[in-house]
Amino acid sequence: NAGVTQTPKFQVLKTGQSMTLQCAQDMNHNSMYWYRQDPGMGLRLIYYSASEGTTDKGEVPNGYNVSRLNKREFSLRLESAAPSQTSVYFCASSPGRDSNQPQHFGDGTRLSIL
Amino acid sequence: RKEVEQDPGPFNVPEGATVAFNCTYSNSASQSFFWYRQDCRKEPKLLMSVYSSGNEDGRFTAQLNRASQYISLLIRDSKLSDSATYLCVVNMWNDMRFGAGTRLTVKP
Numbered sequence: 001n002a003g004v005t006q007t008p009k010f011q012v013l014k015t016g017q018s019m020t021l022q023c024a025q026d027m028n029h030n031s032m033y034w035y036r037q038d039p040g041m042g043l044r045l046i047y048y049s050a051s052e053g054t055t056d057k058g059e060v061p062n063g064y065n066v067s068r069l070n071k072r073e074f075s076l077r078l079e080s081a082a083p084s085q086t087s088v089y090f091c092a093s094s095p096g097r098d099s100n101q102p103q104h105f106g107d108g109t110r111l112s113i114l
Numbered sequence: 115r116k117e118v119e120q121d122p123g124p125f126n127v128p129e130g131a132t133v134a135f136n137c138t139y140s141n142s143a144s145q146s147f148f149w150y151r152q153d154c155r156k157e158p159k160l161l162m163s164v165y166s167s168g169n170e171d172g173r174f175t176a177q178l179n180r181a182s183q184y185i186s187l188l189i190r191d192s193k194l195s196d197s198a199t200y201l202c203v204v205n206m207w208n209d210m211r212f213g214a215g216t217r218l219t220v221k222p
Contacts, residue, residue, distance in 0.1 A: 044212075045210075102150075
């Protein structure tokens, strides 16, 4: 049982390049999330998907887009990467948005924008 | 004011010590509360949920004070393996807000 799997684990981009971060969960969870974590700050929510077919903005959505491809997969896309998007990105899932259950995290993608 | 505030530390304690972390939150309508542990360059992992009556899991005790809007984590008999960053998480309708974390180093 892999839980939440993220790819890639590391990536270096040049300013203006685009890329997609992939996330998949095998726990049959309804809700999925993308966070970024920067030094000295808590995790901040970028986008979430409460259930298959829906996506909503979180606290810091600018510069990102997401796709909930199916129940298992939730991808995050940077259309034109900027140095301010250098961060560690975590995907998470939970049983449901109104369940008040804890979230389970993938092991992160370390992204550097030069 | 940040929605969830924690003392960043670092807390440096000897093995066997008892250490306590506090966390305050701003939204009185918050519904559920958690402590996560995050090792260096790793993902956050759930340590324990925090219940209204307080709860214990081995050497770890969590308390919630809704009136004062803070939660606490007590670690007894600290082990070297307890060295990590501890994240306070406050949840309202699954809108989870994370504290920046408190760093703990347990030394021999």
